[in-house]
Amino acid sequence: MTPFGIQVTAVEPGTMRTEWATKSMGAAKSPVYQDTVGKAIAAIHEDWAGIEAQYVNEPAKVADALYKLAHMDKAPVHLLIGKDARLSAEQHAKWLASEDAKNAPLTDSTGA
Numbered sequence: 001m002t003p004f005g006i007q008v009t010a011v012e013p014g015t016m017r018t019e020w021a022t023k024s025m026g027a028a029k030s031p032v033y034q035d036t037v038g039k040a041i042a043a044i045h046e047d048w049a050g051i052e053a054q055y056v057n058e059p060a061k062v063a064d065a066l067y068k069l070a071h072m073d074k075a076p077v078h079l080l081i082g083k084d085a086r087l088s089a090e091q092h093a094k095w096l097a098s099e100d101a102k103n104a105p106l107t108d109s110t111g112a
Contacts, residue, residue, distance in 0.1 A: 007075040011066065012089070014082030016057045057082040 001008050062081055069075055080086045100107070 007072075008077070009069060009075045010078045011069070012078065012080050012085055013062060014057050014080070014085030014088070016059050016062060016082075018059055056084050 065081055069079060080089055
């Protein structure tokens with residue numbers, strides 16, 4: 001997209017304080033759905049009940065960050081949003097490097 005003057009950024013957000021697993025998650029009250037979708041939604045509500053406080057990123061601040069991103073002269077190709085996303089990515093990168101190191105002999109065995 002660069003030749004066309006278009007910047008593209010993959011945004012990887014951390015957890016956000018929203019109502020996606022609470023009030024916004026519902027199903028029709030039809031008895032047809034109670035044994036399928038109704039049970040799934042009830043399980044989600046049980047699992048997520050009371051954990052909204054654990055979400056560390058405020059949606060308004062995320063929106064501000066995305067606004068700033070959209071107005072950058074040189075936007076990054078990839079952007080983590082939130083400290084929790086950054087810490088999770090760092091932990092995954094360490095694990096991945098460790099796994100790569102364990103398999104280095106096999107990885108390198110294909111060269112001349």
